[in-house]
Amino acid sequence: MPEIVPLRSGDPHNLGAYRLQGRIGEGGQGVVFLGVGSSGDHVAVKLLRSDLAGDPMMRERFLREVDAAKRVSPFCTAQLIETGVAGDQPYIVSEYIEGDTLQQRVLTSGPLGGPALHRLAIGTATALAAIHQAGVVHRDFKPANVIMGPDGPRVIDFGIAKALDASATQTSRPVGTPAYMAPEQIMGHQVGPPADLFAWACTILYAATGNSPFGSDTLPAVINRILNAAPTTDSLHGLLRDVVESCVAKDPRARPTAEQVLLRLLQHAQPNPAILQEAAAAAGATPPPPNAWAPPNAPYGAPPHGAPPPVPTKQYAAGIPPQTGSYGMPPINQPLRAPVNQPPPPPYHPQPIHHIGTQPSVQKSSRVGLAAVAVGVAVVAIAAVVVVAMRDNGTGTTGTTGTSSSSLSSVSSEPTTPEPKPSPTPTVIRAKMPGLSAYLYEASTDPLALTYYDVNDESKKNWVNYPRESRDGKFTRSTKYWQQYLSPDGTYSVGRPRNYMSDNFHGVDIITRSTGAVQTLKTVKLPLTYEYGEWSRNSTRLLFTILNPSGENWTVKGFIVIDIATGKTTVRRINDPTIKDGRFYWSPDESGFVIAYTDGTTSGLRHYNFQGEVVKTIPGVGVPYNTANGLYSPSGDKFVTKCPDTNAGTCIWDSETGAAQTQLTSDCNPVLGWWDEQHLYCWTSPSDTVSKVAVVDLKGDVVRDLIETTDVKRLSPYYVRTGSS
Template identity: 45%
Template sequence: MAVMPTASPTRRMLTAAAPSSWRMRCATVTMRSAVPGSVTFTAYTQQRDRDVPPPDAMCREEEDSVSLPAGSFCRCMAWGHNSSMASIAPLRPGDPSRLGGLDLTGRLGEGGQGVVYLASDPSGTRVAVKWMRPDLSGDQVSVERFLREVEVAQQVAPFCTAAVLGTGVEQDRPYIISEFIEGPSLHQVVLEEGPRSGSVLHRLAIGTATALAAIHQAGIVHRDFKPANVIIGADGPRVIDFGIARALNATATITGTVVGTPAYMAPEQIMGHTAGPAADMFSWASTMVFAASARAPFGSDTMPAVINRVLNQHPDLGMLDGQLRDVVVACLAKDPAQRPTAEQVIMRLLQRPAPNAGILAEAAAEAAPQAPLAPHPGQPSAPHPGPYSGQHTGPRSGPHSGPHSGPPFGRPHGPVAPPGPHAATIPPPHPPGPWPPARHGQTTHQGYAPQPQRKSRTPLIVGVTVAIALLMLAGVVVTIQVNQASLAEPSRTRTPDPSRTAATRDPSPGTTRAAVPPTGTRTRLPGGEIHLYENPADAIFLTSYEIKDEKKDDWIDYARDSLHGTYTKYAGNWESMVSPDGRYLAHRGRSYSSDDFDFIVITDQDSGERSTIKTVKDPLISTIRAWSKDGERILLNTEKKNGDDWLHLGFTIIDVATKKATTIDVADTSIRETAFGFDGADEGTVNVYGDEKNQGLRFFDAQGKATRSFPGIGTMSAGTQDIFSPSGGAFVTNCPNGDDGDHCVWDSESGERLRKFSSDCDKVLGFYDERHLYCWEQDNGPNDEVQVVDFSGKLLRKLLEVPDEINFSPAFTINPDRVS
């Protein structure tokens, strides 16, 4: 039972008002840790009258206080902020100094079942001791039954498990002594480093299946198998806590307690039926999906939604293939009788025709790491999607990156551009080369595969209702994990869509149009003291952004769940980009598929449907560059590492409707250092050629053939989001022989210069609408600002405010109802 240590939380207990026949406690936590991690919510209710169902309830985590509406319930006990290394806190007043004859040396964590201490046995060996909560102990009969069940767990063969060493009672509370496994949980590893893939995922699957086979051979059902109960030790994966769920269930006949984690529970567990070894195999398959995708397969939002999906839907398995996909599909069967056993899973993964006496030892050896554990083997090499520079020499110091009306160029912010290609095994989407345009648009969201065709809605509703009732009326001890494919830092409150007004598209930069609306509401963005000033009538919306984590030398994605929604942190993505209408989120993870292909995932944020689309094979990568204006296609760049540089070999266009990827190799070697973006009409692509002081724009058709070039147009600002106007009729550059503050607007068809003006802009990001630009303006004290500027050079209003010390890269999307 090597429990993953947690950061020390600040805990507050509240009693919410409720009908006299019900009583509920709520604990909230404010985490005190610099490392982003997961928060585990454990629902706890104490039933007093089965005839009175509990009202619906919510538990909110606040920074300083918790407020509950009068008469409402709070049904959550929250904690758990995992650190990737053991975090040992000192003992607190009231903690025992000894348990079971062992000296306690510190706290490893505290959770819904009790407190976990680090202890030393007489030989100096470190062990973990879990002391159960008093309210889970029951009477003396229950305690004795608990101890007997834990003793059974001591008989589990030592294959990929943390051995249970002993048990006892102190102050009428049982404790369990287990082997201490130092290392992060699978849950934490995936959230911090990204999905597992290739041989790493294969060994993980074999090791965890081997552990379950050993547990089942001892006559035990884990009942709470999940990513948090798999520790990634130096010798491979180890499964923990396999004796506790059974022991708690042994006391459930008296206390009415049920143990489980809905996002990973089998349908029969949720419905209150007997959970046998097949239930563990369902949980195992769900855990493998999480390991390969960084998302719980059935979601991690509200309990009713998760239960609905477990009972009625099938998750997206596009990130899996081969034998592993086959066994995961079999293990996710709704009927437990149709699922293979743990031993059968091992045989299929090892490709053995029949079991033998030494199969568990063989599988355990196969699961051991082949070399010292790397942070993330099997990931595509890709430079970071940092700012694109407008020069042929590569990204230059300065806020922002290449143009946006092609691929989304980089993400930068003020003065310092993101670093060059990562040296890590798993390279990020690199700092774009000289100029890749990038179209407005990016966003986020996690989704689930659509539910199979329903015959009737009634059975579904009844099933979910019954399942929730069973969980709640049993007196729940249920763990709900907030999947932090990234955990959004602020409360997720959706901004209502503004009223929509019709607008006509006018390609002429000089025509009269709607005025720039006044400064909007000031909103603090997750991740730092960054403030957005958004008006519902704005012509563009901020749909995603990246913030540089200076300590880890990494860029962290944040994306929006709609054009007007909230932002969520996606630590496991290299790139996240939302379609212009906010419906789809395209993202690229940090690993190749098991057959060595780079791929992107497209999530329909309306239906939750997710599609995985493979692109190019290792050592190539495909970096996301832009959505087409109509949201029907996505442009990616094909890149290959060449020393410290990344060469752009061509592009891939993905049809969102058909999920088909078409890859085009471009023979023109003069544009290898720059990225491709959509042209103004979204019919072909464009790229930049030339040197850092004199650049040209080259247009290519959809087959990669050059069609025309405009030489001598000046340069592109590092960080430009989109050089083309919303209509595609014009594009903007820094004027020839000018500075970043000297702007030239050109006709997209003829290459004729239409306008020339100067402003206080430091870097142009793109067109706000047909007669305004938006740009970084940095001569304003401690903050950098994104401002709207007109064609006379006048700064009209700010859109964004970022402290100088934060390295920040925004991506804006055109308001589809206000193209003016």
């Protein structure tokens, strides 16, 4: 709780209709007093320094800008009550919130975590949503401007930074606290709501760690990190981590809106008129209800293996969850449309130096030099801000930083170049899947693409293949192939024919997609076949598992490697009953192959070289799922299996040592593969009639739907990592 100290000599005893009882704190902009009105209610009264609004016209502009903040709805904010002028000093009266600032709370009690951090994130995002809905940008969101009130977090001092900017004679300098400034704010570009979301993410990281996410050493070092480095988010987990990471994107166009952040944190697919009320309630002292995640059921499954029955799971909100990807979340209210090839926005470059000062002579070939000069100019531009900001020790419950107009002589008043119109954010597209009752959800930035799927034709007791024309093209029914495997670079499609060749070899068709040319290669002879195609990352080789389909259960009999450029087919027969129920995967460096083995009560992984010889065994790590696009994460550093204890769920292991890394206790089952380094994708079953393929984080929390179907027993999807991922 902030200490209320007595008034000092020279302090006013009254401001407007409010009697001042003591000092709450002093910041860079002025002094904050505890006042009391005629009704007896306490208020916070901020008396600004006279040099922040030096003449009547400037004071009028300042008060007009602050008055705009009165439109902000009182959701998780300290409501602005009125403004006035005492002599030549403007003052602002706002609701008084008892409690420490977030900065004080972390300094005295340590970082937040768990439900407390989640409520902080929801409450502060709710405040920003309310502020932005009123057409106001905070511009100085930071831990010192969040009060940890008895009914939840409250955001203060919104609109004051903009008012200071509007009342100044120079319009191209940044106003705010450097450690929480967005890149565009540091560089003097146009500042809008995305800058507040950047500062929000930095504040959440501070709350979770006790440290400013871009450091607190020298000013040039901090600015350089903000412009060129990504903060560490290891202290966060699940949805909160994903949302924070999307908010610290360097490109302001890539950041979600405050409302989109709320929808993600509250796990809603679509906005609703009561979102702020609901979010404010969730941010209160009462913990929010348990997460309503969606999870699993169904197979990656090859056609011979069928699909498991549905498994009841937790309920997940219906609809299309926002996409999490390299360009953040899509506009929630954007209408769905047919799939198109939608490229991401062009790169954002925060270094145009002429926006904030005179551009030095820099060689065009020196990108490092340009970045260094940009940082240097940015340091000059905001040095005055830092001097003022450092005076704010975080004790003032309503104190924000400011900049005196007299300190800006070194900053050019040249107008900023207008910002280009934002490019469209990649959107999650909903498309009907032919052949069954199912919908596909995908975006152009997805690291994986659904290249084909199998549908069980129950009337003919047969599986029908639906390959895709291109990464985002149409699916068409195919009767020639059991499966078709699209290469990561999109150059080739490899078909597994339904029929054997006349000499009883099972052929494989290499199709050059640009010309339609087909090359047929021989693999194995009857009664053997092959399946489970897995491309090498560079699209030059394709791995298959040899299977013996005789009897009820198909058994593994070796592997096949096809060199696409030369057409060479290498067949390695292996007769080992301990690997009969597995399938071969590429090793992490693709120098060999890995398969599951079960020897008595021990299950693990067995590594083979190209000659079919065992070179390494990792026991006790359980059995892999039949993961379609590889056993290992994209980096090759970890792999996923069913835990050795069948009741323990899914386990993640270190690829080199086999050491356990983490365990998923959610209902995500079975796992279909790695979505990216921090996410898997798997079958989920939010109800008895609907199943979904969903992206989950390594805690088991669902962050994105990929497929929704009521025909789970008829569907086997096959995803391929795209060449750009």
